[in-house]
Amino acid sequence: MTTQDPQDAAPDALPDNPDTAPSNWGRLAGNIFTAQSTPLVTLLAIVLALLVGAILIIISDPAAMRELGYFFSRPSDFFNTAWHDVQSGYSDLFKGSIFNPSYINGTPSQFFGPITSTLEDATPLIFGGLAVTVAFRGGMFNIGGQGMTIVGAIATVYVAFSWTGLPGPLHLIVSILAGIVGGGALGLLVGWLKARRGAHEVVVTIMLNYVMYFFLQNYLLTTPAFHDPTKAGQSLSKPAAHGSVLPHLFGHELNTDIGLLIALAATILVAWFFQRSKLGFEIRAVGLNPAAARTAGISVARVQIWAMVISGGLMGLIGMSQVLGLNNPNNNSLSPNVDANLGFNAITVALLGRTKPWGVVWASLLYGAFQAGASVMQANDHISTDIIGVIEALIVIFVSAPQLIKEIFRLRNRDAATVGAAA
Amino acid sequence: MTTATITPHAEVAEETKDRSRLVAGLAEVLVGAFGLWAFGLGSRTGDGVRALIGFGVKAGTYQLSLPAKGVALGLSALAILCGLVTVFAPVSVVVRRWIAGVYLVAMVLAFLVWAAAGQSAGLPIPSVVLQTALATVPLVLGSMSALLSERSGVVNIAVEGQFLAGAFTAALTASMTGNVWVGLVAGMAAGVAMSMLLAFFANRYLIEQVVLGVVINVLAAGLTGFLYDRLMAGNGAEYNSPPLLKNWHIPGLDSIPVIGQLFQQNIVFYAAYLIVPVLWYLLYQTRWGLRTRAVGEHPLAADTVGIKVLGLRYQNLFYAGLLSGLGGVWFTIGNTGLFGKNMTAGKGYIALAALIVGRWSPLGAFASSLMFGFALALQYFLSPLGTPIPTAFLQMTPYAVTIFVVAVIGKKARPPAASNKPFKKG
Numbered sequence: 001m002t003t004q005d006p007q008d009a010a011p012d013a014l015p016d017n018p019d020t021a022p023s024n025w026g027r028l029a030g031n032i033f034t035a036q037s038t039p040l041v042t043l044l045a046i047v048l049a050l051l052v053g054a055i056l057i058i059i060s061d062p063a064a065m066r067e068l069g070y071f072f073s074r075p076s077d078f079f080n081t082a083w084h085d086v087q088s089g090y091s092d093l094f095k096g097s098i099f100n101p102s103y104i105n106g107t108p109s110q111f112f113g114p115i116t117s118t119l120e121d122a123t124p125l126i127f128g129g130l131a132v133t134v135a136f137r138g139g140m141f142n143i144g145g146q147g148m149t150i151v152g153a154i155a156t157v158y159v160a161f162s163w164t165g166l167p168g169p170l171h172l173i174v175s176i177l178a179g180i181v182g183g184g185a186l187g188l189l190v191g192w193l194k195a196r197r198g199a200h201e202v203v204v205t206i207m208l209n210y211v212m213y214f215f216l217q218n219y220l221l222t223t224p225a226f227h228d229p230t231k232a233g234q235s236l237s238k239p240a241a242h243g244s245v246l247p248h249l250f251g252h253e254l255n256t257d258i259g260l261l262i263a264l265a266a267t268i269l270v271a272w273f274f275q276r277s278k279l280g281f282e283i284r285a286v287g288l289n290p291a292a293a294r295t296a297g298i299s300v301a302r303v304q305i306w307a308m309v310i311s312g313g314l315m316g317l318i319g320m321s322q323v324l325g326l327n328n329p330n331n332n333s334l335s336p337n338v339d340a341n342l343g344f345n346a347i348t349v350a351l352l353g354r355t356k357p358w359g360v361v362w363a364s365l366l367y368g369a370f371q372a373g374a375s376v377m378q379a380n381d382h383i384s385t386d387i388i389g390v391i392e393a394l395i396v397i398f399v400s401a402p403q404l405i406k407e408i409f410r411l412r413n414r415d416a417a418t419v420g421a422a423a
Numbered sequence: 424m425t426t427a428t429i430t431p432h433a434e435v436a437e438e439t440k441d442r443s444r445l446v447a448g449l450a451e452v453l454v455g456a457f458g459l460w461a462f463g464l465g466s467r468t469g470d471g472v473r474a475l476i477g478f479g480v481k482a483g484t485y486q487l488s489l490p491a492k493g494v495a496l497g498l499s500a501l502a503i504l505c506g507l508v509t510v511f512a513p514v515s516v517v518v519r520r521w522i523a524g525v526y527l528v529a530m531v532l533a534f535l536v537w538a539a540a541g542q543s544a545g546l547p548i549p550s551v552v553l554q555t556a557l558a559t560v561p562l563v564l565g566s567m568s569a570l571l572s573e574r575s576g577v578v579n580i581a582v583e584g585q586f587l588a589g590a591f592t593a594a595l596t597a598s599m600t601g602n603v604w605v606g607l608v609a610g611m612a613a614g615v616a617m618s619m620l621l622a623f624f625a626n627r628y629l630i631e632q633v634v635l636g637v638v639i640n641v642l643a644a645g646l647t648g649f650l651y652d653r654l655m656a657g658n659g660a661e662y663n664s665p666p667l668l669k670n671w672h673i674p675g676l677d678s679i680p681v682i683g684q685l686f687q688q689n690i691v692f693y694a695a696y697l698i699v700p701v702l703w704y705l706l707y708q709t710r711w712g713l714r715t716r717a718v719g720e721h722p723l724a725a726d727t728v729g730i731k732v733l734g735l736r737y738q739n740l741f742y743a744g745l746l747s748g749l750g751g752v753w754f755t756i757g758n759t760g761l762f763g764k765n766m767t768a769g770k771g772y773i774a775l776a777a778l779i780v781g782r783w784s785p786l787g788a789f790a791s792s793l794m795f796g797f798a799l800a801l802q803y804f805l806s807p808l809g810t811p812i813p814t815a816f817l818q819m820t821p822y823a824v825t826i827f828v829v830a831v832i833g834k835k836a837r838p839p840a841a842s843n844k845p846f847k848k849g
Contacts, residue, residue, distance in 0.1 A: 060653035218815030384652030389645025401628035
C-alpha cells in the first residue's frame with residue numbers, strides 16, 4: 001500500500017506549523033495518512049473493517065437474531081448460523097474478486113474471470129482516486145465526483161453516438177478526450193467559484209452532484225437529442241457507436257478493457273506531473289501552505305483553478321470508462337446512475353492510497369476487488385453491495401487513526417509522537 | 424466550516440472590494456433584466472392576463488387578482504433599480520445588505536406572479552408558507568447541529584450521515600415496536616452515535632475533520648443502505664412501516680388565517696422552530712455559550728483559564744447529534760413515514776451551506792434555512808401551476824440556489840477561528 005517515492009515523501013517531512021491556514025488538506029492528509037502508519041497497520045485496518053462487516057452481516061440476519069434470543073439454551077444454533085452467513089458471504093467475496101477454487105481446471109474465462117472483473121472495477125476507481133488526489137494536493141477536497149462523472153459521460157456519449165463519421169480509432173480517442181473536457185469544464189466552474197468567489201468547494205461540488213443528476217435523469221435523457229427512441233420508457237441515451245467502444249484488453253473471453261491501460265497511463269502522468277512539472281510543483285506548494293506559495297510569487301487562484309480542472313478531467317474519465325467500458329450493462333449507452341457511487345468511493349480510494357499516485361492504484365485494486373466480489377456476494381448470499389461502502393469507509397477511518405489500531409492490537413508504539421503527528 | 428477560503432492579504436482585499444461590488448451589482452442588473460424580459464414581456468403574462476393569489480386555506484378562496492404584466496414588470500424594474508443602486512450609489516454596507524434583500528424578494532415575487540399568471544387555480548399563499556415551513560425543518564435542525572459543533576471548533580460535515588442514521592433508526596425502531604416515541608428517541612440516539620464517532624476520531628485521533636465527516640457520511644449511507652436491503656426491502660411490513668408522529672393543534676393559533684396550518688404540526692416541527700431562539704439565548708447569554716464560543720475561537724486561551732476544551736467539544740457534539748438525529752427523525756416518522764435509501768438527498772449539506780450563508784449565527788442560519796427551504800418547496804407548489812419549466816430544473820433549483828448564494832457570500836463568510844483545528848492539550 002505504501003509506495004514511498006522519495007520526492008512524494010518530502011512534503012510529509014516538513015515541520016508542522018500550527019499557524020498555517022487550516023485549508024491545506026494536502027499537507028494534513030499527507031501527514032495523517034503516511035505518518036507512522038505501516039503496511040501492518042493497513043492490513044490490520046482491513047481485517048478490523050472486515051470484522052465489523054461480519055458483525056453487520058450477522059446482526060442483519062433475522063434468523064441469527066432469533067437464535068440469539070435463546071442463545072443461552074442452545075448457543076450452537078446461533079454460532080452455526082452466524083458462521084454460515086459470514087463464511088459464505090466472504091468466500092463469495094473472494095471467489096468473485098480473486099479466484100474461484102472450483103474452476104481450478106476451468107476455461108481461461110472461468111479461471112481469470114474474477115481477477116479480470118477486479119481489474120475492470122478498479123479502472124474507474126484509479127481515475128477517481130487520482131482526481132481526488134490532485135485536488136487534495138492542491139489543498140482542496142473534491143467530493144463532486146458524481147457531477148463531474150456525469151458531465152464527462154454526457155460529453156463522451158454524445159461524441160460516441162453522433163460523430164460517427166470519424167474513423168474507428170480516432171473516434172475512440174475523440175470520445176475519450178470529450179470525457180476529459182466535460183469533466184474538466186465542471187472542474188473549471190468549481191475552481192473558479194472557489195478561487196475567485198471564495199465559495200467552499202465541498203458545498204459547491206456536492207450541490208453540483210445533485211444538479212447534474214437531475215439534469216441528466218429528468219431532462220437530458222428525455223430530450224430527443226439524447227434519448228434512445230427504441231428504449232421507450234427507459235432513461236437511456238442512444239448507444240455509443242461500435243467503433244468508439246473500449247476494446248478488450250485480454251481477448252474477448254475476459255472482462256477487462258483498455259481503460260485499465262489508460263488508467264495506468266494517467267497514473268504515470270500524474271506521478272510525473274507532481275514530480276517534474278512546474279504546475280505540479282505549484283499545486284503542491286499551494287496545498288502545503290498557500291500563504292507561503294503566494295509570497296513566493298505563485299498565483300494561488302490560478303493554481304487552484306488548474307488543480308480543479310485536472311481533477312475534473314480525471315473524474316470525467318470515470319464517466320468515459322463507465323460509458324464506453326465493458327462494465328456498462330446498457331449496451332454502451334448512458335444511464336442516470338452512470339456514477340454508480342464511484343465519485344464517493346474515489347475519496348476513500350485516494351485516502352487509502354495516501355494521496356499518492358501509485359498508492360491510489362493499489363487502493364483501487366483492493367476496492368475494485370471488493371466491488372467485483374460484492375456483486376457475487378449479493379447474488380448468492382443476498383448481502384447488499386452497500387456493505388462494501390461501510391467496509392471501505394471503516395478501512396479509511398482506521399488507517400487514518402493508526403494509533404487506534406495500535407491500541408486495539410496492542411502493537412508496540414515505537415514513536416510516542418504518533419498522535420501528535422497531525423496536530 | 425472551513426476555511427479553505429484563503430484570506431487574501433489586506434491590500435488585495437481592499438482592491439477587490441470595489442470590483443466584487445461592481446460584479447455583484449451588474450449581475451443583479453443582468454438577472455433583473457432577464458426577469459423583465461421573461462416574466463414581464465413573455466407570452467404567459469400577456470395583456471389583460473390576471474394572476475390570482477389565494478389567501479384561503481381551501482383552494483380558490485379569498486383570491487386577490489393582480490394584473491400579471493404590470494406587477495411582474497414593476498417588480499423586475501425594482502430589482503434592476505436595486506442592482507443599479509448597488510453599482511453606482513455610495514451606500515453603506517448595511518444599506519447594501521438591505522437592498523440585496525429587497526432585490527431577492529422582488530425577483531422571487533416577480534417569478535411567482537409570472538408562474539401564477541393566467542391559472543384559474545391561482546397561487547395559494549398558505550400552501551407556499553406551509554410547504555416552505557415543512558421543507559425548512561430538517562435544514563434548521565441540521566444547521567443548528569452544525570452550528571453547535573462549529574462554534575466549539577469541530578466541523579460537522581457529517582450532518583448528512585446523522586440525518587440518514589436518525590431517519591433509518593427511527594423508521595426501524597418505530598416499525599418494530601409500533602411506538603413513535605421509541606422511534607423518536609432511537610433516531611436521536613443514532614444521530615448522537617454518529618456525532619460521537621466524529622467527535623472521537625476528530626478529538627482523540629486528530630483526523631482532518633472535513634475529510635472525516637465525508638467519510639462518516641459514506642459510512643452512514645452504506646450502513647443504512649445495507650440494512651435497508653437486508654431488512655426493509657424484503658420485509659417492509661415488519662421493518663419499514665412506522666407509525667407517524669401525531670399532529671398537535673395549538674388552540675387559538677391554529678385558526679389564524681394563512682399561517683394557521685403552521686400550528687397543526689408535530690413535535691419535531693415545533694422543536695425545530697423553537698430551538699432557534701433557545702440556541703440564540705444559550706449561545707450569547709449563558710456561561711455555556713460564552714465558553715463554547717471561546718473554545719471555538721481560541722481554544723488555547725480557553726484552556727488557560729480552565730475551560731475543559733475537549734470536554735466541551737464532546738458535550739456540544741453530543742447535543743449536535745441530538746439535533747441532527749431529530750432532523751433525521753423528521754424524514755421518516757415526522758413526515759412521510761417510510762425510509763428510503765439516501766432519502767436525505769444532500770439536505771445535510773444544504774444545512775451546512777445555510778450555516779455558512781448565515782455566518783455561523785443562529786438567526787442568520789435560520790433565515791438562510793428558510794430561503795433554502797423555499798427553494799426546496801418550490802417544485803411542490805409550482806407543479807400544479809403548469810409552468811413551462813421542466814420538472815428537472817425545479818428539482819435542481821435548491822441545489823443551484825445553494826451554489827449561487829455560497830458564491831455570492833463567498834469570501835465574506837468567516838468561520839469560527841478554531842473550527843477544523845484539533846486541540847491537543849499540553
